[in-house]
Amino acid sequence: MVDGHMQIGEVAERCGLSLRTIRYYEEVGLVAPSARSQGGFRLYTEADLRRLTVIKRMKPLGLQLEEMRELLELLSREPTELTARERERLRDFQGKADEQCDRLRTRLRTAEEFADTLHDRLSG
DSSP states (O other): OBTTBEEHHHHHHHHTOOHHHHHHHHHTTSOOOSEEOTTOOEEEOHHHHHHHHHHHHHGGGTOOHHHHHHHHHHHTSOGGGOOHHHHHHHHHHHHHHHHHHHHHHHHHHHHHHHHHHHHHHHHO
16 A cells, blocks of 8 residues: 555455456446556555445446446435435335345345255265
8 A cells, every 4th residue: 555545456456356246336327436556556545445346346246337336325324314205215225135145044044955965965
């Protein structure tokens, strides 16, 4: 880290995303580097890293890009700044996230049951 900025490789390593994915998120407008080096390299801050981490956490929930943009905007503001409609929208996102988590848990249980079947088959 130099002057509070990280290059894309360090950001990728710290948040667990590939360089390609981070560049894609920049291309579609979900994140932007806070600065560029004299050589034109992307430079990111801790705040950028936190935003990428939030995006990474959204991905398994099946949100569309526009929904992700909207949710990032809502999350960037203080709860007291949100209108009643925006609070309701956050509740919608929360409900969608809860439903998708339930679906993912069901899929994981199914996969674990199958893995146990294979384990049992090889053990016995």
